[in-house]
Amino acid sequence: MSLEQEISKRKTFGIIAHPDAGKTTLTEKLLLFGGAIQEAGAVKSNKIKKGATSDFMEIERQRGISVATSVLAFEYKDHKINILDTPGHKDFAEDTYRTLTAVDSVIVVVDVAKGVEEQTEKLVKVCQMRNIPMLVFINKLDREGKDAFDLLDEVEQKLGLNVVPLSLPIGMGSDFQGIYNIWENNIQLFLEEKKQKVGDTVKFEDINDPKIDGMIGAKAAAQLREELELIESVYPAFDREAYINGNQQPVFFGSALNNFGVRELLDAFIEIAPMPQPKESDQRIVKPEEKNFTGFVFKIHANMDPKHRDRLAFVKIVSGTFKRNENYLLVREGKKLKFSSPNAFFADKKEVVEESYPGDIVGLHDTGNFRIGDTLTSGEKLSFKGIPSFSPEHFRFINNDDPLKAKQLAKGIDQLMDEGVAQLFVMEMNGRKIIGTVGALQFEVIQYRLEHEYGAKCTYEPISIHKACWVEADEKSAEFQEFARLKQRFLAKDKYDQLVFLADSSFTIHMTQEKFPNVKLHFISEFRHQD
Incomplete structure (x- = not known):
């Protein structure tokens, strides 16, 4: 497969939210739909029996919060998906800010009951500064929460976004019946007794189809038609270019805990989200399809395996192909390094990879050579910008x-x-x-x-x-x-x-x-x- 084909297959994104909005749960369910895991760990705030897949540090399991960014990769519908699950807790914001330098797009998770919260506002501002494409997932629809249109207004006003709903809830909380997927013109029903299994999806060519009344009841169907009409008159049509340029944000509704609306989100995401993007360096703009390898360290993690005292440097590949056992230049030190066992990730599981491509995250075993922000290249002397350390508080x-x-x-x-x-x-x-x-x-x-x-x-x-x-x-x-x-x-x-x-x-x-x-x-x- 050519380098261009490899690049077009890849989607690298981060998930950001206020703590408890359901970010780690959403990450897990995306993995579940991607076939990467067979069973989701029920994420309970302090009673983590099984532990969420992406929370692999012992302290995270005890506290029930994500304190380090974890990297998860899986294949879905012929695409290679790289998720960077970030800490929501504000005390770990700096890790999240640095992670946002390594993503090509972002999913913002909003709790249906709490709406837009403080940490979400801060993180969205960072994304806006970097023009990162954002997609919004309004979560926990199986609970009582704010009206869908009130939430859309709140997201627009508080976060300064231009939203376009691509799905719409049918009812909420105890009346929640399912989701109308505007993107694919279908309804997915919420079957209470099958909470961990997804209810069937029924496709409709026409919203006035009387079958809809039979499925969700005449009253709910009439309300749905009214709301869809309102969406058409109030919101612009979805424009992929505007989304990629950070000027429009599609919105999906669902309940990650109940696997609801997650597949719809994932299917739309792989169609619309950007592939790996060019990145600015101190010398020039580096494009993914360039033949020569470049990448940068956005995170260093000591003791991924406490038994072996290993340090891993997480490198985002920006251009070219990264190959095992080849010499690469660590620009800051001016020295050549070779890596015999570069890792690809699945939370705490790692496997050695022969080749990696733009958009991929590679873990390099580090004996103390790397700092956050370091650039690795095939030989060119350039450094990627914008991975700061802020003054502590x-x-x-x-x-x-x-x-x-x-x-x-x-x-x-x-x-x-x-x-x-x-x-x-x-x-x-x-x-x-x-x-x-x-x-x-x-x-x-x-x-x-x-x-x-x-x-x-x-x-x-x-x-x-x-x-x-x-x-x-x-x-x-x-x-x-x-x-x-x-x-x-x-x-x-x-x-x-x-x-x-x-x-x-x-x-x-x-x-x-x-x-x-x-x-x-x-x-x-x-x-x-x-x-």
Whole structure:
């Protein structure tokens, strides 16, 4: 098969939502319809008996939340589907932001009862900034919730989207009867007693067909016809080009837990969603169909298998063909690397692949060479843009709680920081270590993982820091020397030896910028690529 054919088969997308909107359940059901799993793990908030397929870290099984992005691949109707299931919890937003650099489109999950929630708004904004095509799935229709048209209005107003419904619910909650699929002109009935099996789908050429009345009742049928008429007059027709350019968002309704509306979503998705897209680098725009391989690391995961202490770098392939045992250039280091066992993923199951193509996610075993944002190429010196580390919002001193395990603690902290779970700052004055995170829950995750994966124990101590500011200045200048002398107690180095000013308030930042105009303070670590 030619490279162009391989590219056209691939769809790589992320699923984003507020916690509890049913994102992980939807991921599972897509896998179920794709034939990738035989039985779905019932995802219960804290009683995870079987564990959702995509939640493979022990702490996720205990807490019932996704804290790391997992990658799942399966074949469906001659397409290769790559799903990136992202954490919904706001404390893990940075992992999600980085993952969005590796997807070609996104499915936004909205809870029918709660409507659009805060985290969804933030994530959709990131997608809009990157012009990522979005498709909306309104979930949990078997529960009582908001009216379909009210929800469509809310999605438009709160998220600033231009929606086009491609399916419509028939009733809701206790009156829920099924879904009218506008995209395929058919009705799928909801059979209560077959909750884990999907009811039959009946196709109609004409919405006025009297058989519909017999199936769902005259009253529901009359309402359905009225609503479809309303959709035709209020919403524009679906325009694939507008969707691909991020200017129109199709909406589907369903209930992931009951397998409902999921197949319709998947069938429409493989028809309309974009194949792998070109990506901007610091040199030029790289197109998927180019012969030479390029890709970038958007995630690093230590201890996928705690028994083997392995680190995996997740690489999104942008162009060309990635082959096992070939030499590739790690651009930042200027060195060639060869990979004998690149992995394709199915949650925590991995298999070695000989070749991978644009859109695919490959896991490379890493001995410490990679950082998040690294670019790999066949030899060309270019770097992909836009995988930042943001200034953390929470800071604590980290202390060793077991003097005999100092080595394990140092190694654990080092590897977890490489994953981007949090950021490490070492004080210039006394060498004390400070952990900075986007959300407070990450401190628990770090503590748990240090103990269970590295056999090391840590405690935390509070410290008053408002923001970490990366410092850019001429270190030989008198102005910088004065800045360093006055701010000595607040200076630290990050993991990559960049100088960081740990400011205790926004007022301090403001005063510092006024007093030392040539000492630039940045809130994103990759300021050299960003500004």
